[in-house]
Amino acid sequence: MDAYEKAMKPEDLTRLFVERANAGDAAGIAALYEEDAVMAYPPGTVTVGRDAIRRLWEKVLADAPHFEPEEPLPTLVSGDIALTSTPPRDGAGARAQVVRRRPDGSWLRLIDRPEFRPPAR
Template identity: 85%
Template sequence: MPEYEKAMRPEDITRLFVERSNAGDAEGVAALYEENAVLAYPPGGVTVGREAIRALWEKVLANRPRFEPEEPLPTLVSGDIALTSTPPKDGAGARAQVVRRQPDGSWLRVLDQPEFVPPAR
């Protein structure tokens, strides 16, 4: 795997995700996840593990979608675990990620909920 910039703050992951996605770099996106991370995507399903996440992003990025940076909500940190989130520009729900500090001090995603749509009432 190439040497990628590491997320030294939980908030860095969102920026790196946007940069790598817009560059069409599925391997770079997958490098932001722990080996056994869980991604709540595709809608209604889950993708488990860095390799499966890389394969999924390869398909998604083949269509060359453009991602815009989103202003993060305040990060919640408890020891080596943090919760990051962003309100989507379309105002629907929120995106949330649980990230964990690695032995080298960098952060990787453990759980990723890219789109949360509240149930209809």
């Protein structure tokens, strides 16, 4: 994990995710998460732990999807915990992550909801 660039601001995590996803680097994506992180993906399920997150992204990236950077909303920080979010380009739903500062000052994702769409009315 130390070979990867670290997120020194919470907002760096989104940029690093896009760079690593577009490079097909599932291990690099997983390195953005804490060991016991929880991700609400695929929709309707929960993926728990860095290893499971890596395996999930290996499957997703096998189809070589392309990700575009999204402009982050203002980050909310309380001590060593922060909430980051981005609105999807299509304007439907939201993406949100709870991230935690590490002792070295870098940030990792702890809870990730990469896709949320409100129920149809």
